[in-house]
Amino acid sequence: MTMAEHDSTSEITRKRDTYTPESLLAVAVEVFIERGYDGTSMEHLSRAAGISKSSIYHHVRGKEELLERAVGRALDGLFGILDEPAASRGRAVERLEHVVHRTTDVLMAELPYVTLLLRVRGNTRTERWAMERRREFDQRVAELLRAAVAEGDLRADVDVRLATRLLFGMINSIVEWYRPPAGSTAATDERVADTVVRMAFEGLRK
Amino acid sequence: MTMAEHDSTSEITRKRDTYTPESLLAVAVEVFIERGYDGTSMEHLSRAAGISKSSIYHHVRGKEELLERAVGRALDGLFGILDEPAASRGRAVERLEHVVHRTTDVLMAELPYVTLLLRVRGNTRTERWAMERRREFDQRVAELLRAAVAEGDLRADVDVRLATRLLFGMINSIVEWYRPPAGSTAATDERVADTVVRMAFEGLRK
Incomplete structure (x- = not known):
């Protein structure tokens, strides 16, 4: 080491x-x-x-400012998704699929920043702020899921809170193994994001 | 703390x-x-x-023996699943769904032991052995996935290695938030295991 x-x-x-x-x-x-x-x-x-x-x-000013900028960069990337046209117009299920796809993209493109965001535990003001913002993002996604169930596009026999947790569990686990191709520091792999969306929404069964 | x-x-x-x-x-x-x-x-x-x-x-003999027993307990639970009748007979997709359901059960029932297994990094002989056995389990599941694609029950447009990673990413993330009900040290929540299987195989869409 x-x-x-x-x-x-x-x-x-x-x-x-x-x-x-x-x-x-x-x-x-x-x-x-x-x-x-x-x-x-x-x-x-x-x-x-x-x-x-x-x-x-x-x-x-010190290391806390570096942490704030780093997790801020990850959070800006994530919250930016919610302002994209495809995330704000149309049926909730389409917006949700867009958000899930783009969240996976941002995770890969901003890999170290998102990795740090996911590891933050609340010992300082900045860490608690980052955790709070992350929860806020999760809640925005849970709301979309709830709306898509209400519009009749998602199955109603799945608990929204549990499904949101499993969905983020799947997406966030990508930081454990994804490494951008050599020579690139910020590359997304469309195949990964496509597979996440396909698996979560259509399922693996034919 | x-x-x-x-x-x-x-x-x-x-x-x-x-x-x-x-x-x-x-x-x-x-x-x-x-x-x-x-x-x-x-x-x-x-x-x-x-x-x-x-x-x-x-x-x-020392702390390494304690680690060996602890991760051994998690691994025995996981590999035991593969010997269950429902994991060894019938169509690959049914066996796979059984294994995914039971892996989620074992994770909840043996929560601290599986959590430790997932955190192990290879600095000692025992840690490297645990990682090797964990990879072996993942590969057995990947083989089932491949067999289910070959039998025509799973979609062929999904990369098996990637799907296996995302599947375990979803299951393993449960250690981050699942806590057994008070008074019980080893309780599984059927709703969680059912939702994992439903989401991964049928998808969230109606």
């Missing part, structure tokens, strides 16, 4: 001479995922980024 | 005067899940169990 960590750190250091808030964020998210947010110090961030702590403080 | 941990520890200590290998295992699994296997020392186990380290050594 220390070996690999060291290698990837030096690679990152080699690649960059200057840091932008964006590139610093990308490094911070890697370290947060690796060590956990609680277990990460400014010293760890400084070593991973290959820049001094005072250079980091030039960009951000 | 420390508060809650302390409370539950004293409760356990109050309840038991003597330890059996079984009750020691239950405490060890709680501690492994809480601190991670790597982060657990014999000292932690001794404190949580309220007995001396030498009393623990009276039952087991």
Whole structure:
């Protein structure tokens, strides 16, 4: 672990001479995922980024601001979906399928940011805020599910809360194994999103 | 956290005067899940169990034996499913649905043991063995899926490997939120297992 960590750190250091808030964020998210947010110090961030702590403080007030920006990026991606035309017009079931498809896309495109969001536990104000926003998103999806049942398009013999949990369980599990193709840092795999929608809505049976 | 941990520890200590290998295992699994296997020392186990380290050594050779017994219990439950009559006779799709239903049951009935199995990462021989056995179980399920496609009962437009991953993603996510009803340590909720099977095989659409 220390070996690999060291290698990837030096690679990152080699690649960059200057840091932008964006590139610093990308490094911070890697370290947060690796060590956990609680277990990460400014010293760890400084070593991973290959820049001094005072250079980091030039960009951000501290590690909580980095966490806020990182989970904020994931949440912006997710909530952005709900504002898309296909999520706001038409039958609830079509809107729901669109949201499920796009949620899977965003998870893949923003993989480290969504991974971090899913791992956050509520020890600080920012973590509690992130959990609250995540619950809010889940509730918006549960409402769509409820509306689709009311419109007669989804089976009524399934508990909405339970179905929402299983649906997100399936989608969120993708962070455990999905890795973008080499050379790309943010690539979605349409086949994955299509299969999620097909499996959840049509089922595996012919 | 420390508060809650302390409370539950004293409760356990109050309840038991003597330890059996079984009750020691239950405490060890709680501690492994809480601190991670790597982060657990014999000292932690001794404190949580309220007995001396030498009393623990009276039952087991060390913490790796406790891990082996714990994940072994989860794996015995899972592999036992494959030997059930309903998993070995009839059309592949029926066998597969049975296995998915029963896997969900076993996850709920053996919640802490399966949770630990799912969190194991390969740092020791026992952890690598557990991961290997888990992969073996996943592969047995993937084979059933492949057979059900070949028999024409499952849609052929879904990649078997991907579908297996999503299926286990959905089932395994249950450990994140399922808690057995108060007063019961091993209760399954038929509604949960039914919904998993219905959603995965029939889909949410009417």
